Amino acid sequence: MRDDDDIRRPQARLAPEAITMETFRQGRITPGDITIRRETLVAQAALAEAEGYPQLARNFRRAAELTQVPNDVLIETYDRLRPHRATYYELIALAQEFAARYDAPETGEYIRQAAEAYRAKGLLAVRDGGDD
Amino acid sequence: MDNATRPQSKRWARRAERAVNRDTYVNEAADLGLVVMDSPFDPEPGIRVENGRIVMIDGREEADFDSIDRYIARYALDPAIAEEVMARPSLDLARMLVDISTPRALVMALMQGCTPAKLCSIVSHLNVVEMMMALQKMRARRTPGNQAHVTNWRENPVLMAADAAEAALRGFDELETTCRIARMAPINALALLVGSQTPHGGVLTQCAVEEALNLRLGLKGLTSYAETLSIYGTDEAMRDGDDTPWSKGFLASAYASRGIKIRFTSGTGAETMMGYESGQSMLYLEARCLVLVKGSGAQGVQNGSISCIALPGALPGGVRAVLAENLIAAALGLEVATGNDAMSSHSDMRKAAKLMLQFLPGTDFITSGYSSMPRRDNMFGGGNFDAYDMDDWLIIQRDMKVDAGMEPVTEDAVIATRRRAGKAMQAVFAGLGLPPISDEEIEAAALADDSDDMPERDLVGDLAAADALLEGPLTALDVVRALDEAGFCDIAANVLAMQRVRTSGDYLQPAAVLTRDFAALSAFTDRNDYCGPGTGFRLEGAQWEKIAAIPQARSAAEMVPLSRGRAGVALKAVPRPARSAPDEVVIAVGPAFATLLDRTLCGLSHGETLAALIAGIRSRGLRERIVKMHATADLGQIGFEGAKLSGSGIAIGLQSKGTTVIQRQGLAPLNNLELFSQAPLLSAQAYRQIGANAASHALRQPPSPVPVTVDNMARLRLIVHAVLMHKREIAAITAGRAPEDMEARFDA
Known part of the structure; x- marks a missing residue:
């Protein structure tokens, strides 16, 4: 297991207002402190929804979920969603992993929809053994 | 006609060299994808919603959806409003886009129910000015950026x-x-x-x-x-x-x-x-x-x-x-x-x-x-x-x-x-x-x-x-x-x-x-x-x-660099001669001449200008009489008053910025013999010829053409200077003060 592959990855401890040169010079700011928090994105999603941007709100809710996901997994998942990279069952497994492991149900559902679409439109990986 | 015998216009040949003719232009060919809007292969706008689910977009049924259709049906289009919006005539929606009294948020909400073909149909009703109006209203952020x-x-x-x-x-x-x-x-x-x-x-x-x-x-x-x-x-x-x-x-x-x-x-x-x-x-x-x-x-x-x-x-x-x-x-x-x-x-x-x-x-x-x-x-x-x-x-x-x-x-x-x-x-x-x-x-x-x-x-x-x-x-x-x-x-x-x-x-x-x-x-x-003027x-x-504060812009005060404090000539008032001489040509100068101003628009010093006019007059055997006008800065009036004083009946009117007229006694102020209105184009040679021509008029001989360069940019370049110099000339006016005879002393 990689060091950062930990769902307890520390979220920002400091409030944004506390990110100042003073706290920086005191050595109190770590890279973790300058990451956006899950609840912040949930709040931005609510704002977008209220402003009449439901699609943007959905994106922010997925993003809120993805704050729990390590960097490498994000990059790998993007690659799995590109054409002909994954089989149907691999995508379904990925969807379940997101929902269960990262507490990311909306993202999981999004990946499941991709799996269905890729199966219908011929965008899945073709592997030996004909697993689609 | 083949190319060898086809007549060729020199003007067309020059135009063919222009930058715009290095661009490529092609006629529409929809079958090759060479069409920007309204291809015959574009679908008609359409949508069908069944049980809250979009099952047809722009004529394509769900079973035939490609992945983009599938994506937009699920994530983009709002099934709750889509059928109602799609039923509205595109022209009505186009007008809402442009209309200053329809707020942005309302238009944006309606657009969420529009399919791609519908969006194209809406904008196809707009000319570019209407599109610009709509863009001004619909852009997301109030302050534009780059x-x-x-x-x-x-x-x-x-x-x-x-x-x-x-x-x-x-x-x-x-x-x-x-x-x-x-x-x-x-x-x-x-x-x-x-x-x-x-x-x-x-x-x-x-x-x-x-x-x-x-x-x-x-x-x-x-x-x-x-x-x-x-x-x-x-x-x-x-x-x-x-x-x-x-x-x-x-x-x-x-x-x-x-x-x-x-x-x-x-x-x-x-x-x-x-x-x-x-x-x-x-x-x-x-x-x-x-x-x-x-x-x-x-x-x-x-x-x-x-x-x-x-x-x-x-x-x-x-x-x-x-x-x-x-x-x-x-x-x-x-x-x-x-x-x-x-x-x-x-x-x-x-x-x-x-x-x-x-x-x-x-x-x-x-x-x-x-x-x-x-x-x-x-x-x-x-x-x-x-x-x-x-x-x-x-x-x-x-x-x-x-x-x-x-x-x-x-x-x-x-x-x-x-x-x-x-x-x-x-x-x-x-x-x-x-x-x-x-x-x-x-x-x-x-x-x-x-x-x-x-x-x-x-x-x-x-x-x-x-x-x-x-x-x-x-x-x-x-x-x-x-x-x-x-x-x-x-x-x-x-x-x-x-x-x-x-x-x-x-x-x-x-x-x-x-x-x-x-x-x-x-x-x-x-x-x-944005909802119209004032918003x-x-x-x-x-x-x-x-x-507005571009570094190229200068203040008016620093803009008349044509005044350098050296006119090259000093004018001293002298008593008016008892009688005017028949062989004199009056040079009537404006009130700021060689005082508040010292140079013409083309950069000649007033000394050089005056000397050239005098040389021209003398070249025809006549002599100059210099008169300063104090009560007017208007060229027509300067020439008119000068001609009244002139023994030969001929005067050269000269504004301090260099604009010049040749006038004959008896003609109305705005009717004159020769007018040289483009001061920036007048060189010393031109002033010499003006002097000679004035003398020719006095001698009732035909004048010669004055060499004037054609520079269509001169006015563009110097119009602000011309305004400011004329303002100075006006500032030098003393109302009611009679014209004075002057003696010129040229600097070395």
Whole structure:
């Protein structure tokens, strides 16, 4: 297991207002402190929804979920969603992993929809053994 | 007729050499995808909703949906309103787009129920002026903005930081770089970050490279936004781009999860370029892209054909279609960076005309990358407008009272910020253990035109450092530390604040840019509330004063440099002769002659002018009599009064700015023998001939032509001087004071 592959990855401890040169010079700011928090994105999603941007709100809710996901997994998942990279069952497994492991149900559902679409439109990986 | 016998016009031949005739033009051919709007292969707008589910879009049934249809049916279109909106006539919706009393939010809500074909049908009712009206109302952010490209061919990080600092100083909201060598990306991103935060804080930066690398740069805090998320309007083109709607949508969420702003990239012509347009119009395919962008939840898009601009530009209505795609994006509520980045024409006139479609209404980003350095250093292949066009841009803003996202700056301020950015880079490179930056490089970057002015750098060393930076643990916080320890505390604080803004997510909202105090100006905090005259963004107050204050403009007080305190002649009043002489020609000069003014518009001293007139008169055997007019500055009146005094009946009227008339006694003031109204064109030889001609008139002999150069630009160049000099002449008037005879004493 990689060091950062930990769902307890520390979220920002400091409030944004506390990110100042003073706290920086005191050595109190770590890279973790300058990451956006899950609840912040949930709040931005609510704002977008209220402003009449439901699609943007959905994106922010997925993003809120993805704050729990390590960097490498994000990059790998993007690659799995590109054409002909994954089989149907691999995508379904990925969807379940997101929902269960990262507490990311909306993202999981999004990946499941991709799996269905890729199966219908011929965008899945073709592997030996004909697993689609 | 064959070409050999066909008659050829010399004028046509000259016109054929014009820049606009180096552009390529092609007739529409829908079967080849060469059609910008309304292809016969475009579907009719249509939608069907069954049990809250969209089962037909633009004539295609759910079973036949391609992946884009599938995506937009699920994520973009609102089934609750779609059938009702689609039933409305497109013309009605088009009028709502333009109508100043229909608010933006209402139009935007309706657009969520429109299919791609419907959106095309709506905008097809609008002419370009109506589209501009609509864009002014529908753009997301109230305050228009602009984005700059900052790259250099040598990948010199010092020059890049200097160029970034200058672009920030000039007021660009976002700076975008890329690489000639992909491995250089971390260093370029770092240089852009440090430079961008040098003159003031809040400028967003990005480094356009392959997606995974792009995301890693963002994670390190070296970039704050990305617009590399390209999409296309057909499944085949999407697949060629190695993406699907889902993969791009996931990427959008991934960036947002790290607090990084993104926009998608699309634009007319891309599918045709790739050969996947199936005869459908460029705008229809772009409308599919835009609905897809909306569905993905991206806050915005850059479109306006981008790098394909010359393709719609070759077709009839192409530039209008590009404006239409900007408008559709804005109408959907998306932030839009409106192109104008890639070369769109050889002709400056054609480029500027196209630019006005976005420049005048204002957009979130007028260009998707203004080349802030000379275009030969533009690694995007862009540079439609570059460093050399900046003064044109600034002056057009001042002409039109429009803010198109650039501010006037002084050369001194530019050099100072470029030098400081170089020094900050030197400190950062030293602090992070990157290859050293010399003082010589900093000075070269401060004063450079382009990368040829930079000393050679060890590219191999920089590349190795770039690799180490990417793979190692260093982040933007280490950049903050290096800057702070070297005493660049303000830049350090700005770089840190750029990290802080990520934690709030405010600049992820539509059309967000940051103020110099790091507050997000977005569709929610700087709401475009345009609803007709007196509303929305108005260029007023301090911002207008800033845009009006171009460094080329001078105060009126310092503008009559033609007065140098040396007239070359002194006039002394003498008693009026008892009788006028029949062989005299009067030279009647204006009230400021050789006093408040001393030079004509063409720069001749009053001494030289007067001497030339006298020489001309004497060359015909007559003599001059100099009279100063005190009561009028009007040339007709000066000549008229002079002729009244003249023994020969002939006078030369001479205003101090050099405008001259030959007048005969008995003619009305505005009726004269010869008028030389273009003072800037009169040389000493011309004044000599005027003198000779006046004498010829007195002798009743035919005059000779006065040599006058034709310079159609003279008036343009000197009109303000002419006004100011005439004002001085008027200031010298003493009402009721009689003309005085004068004796001229010429300086050596």
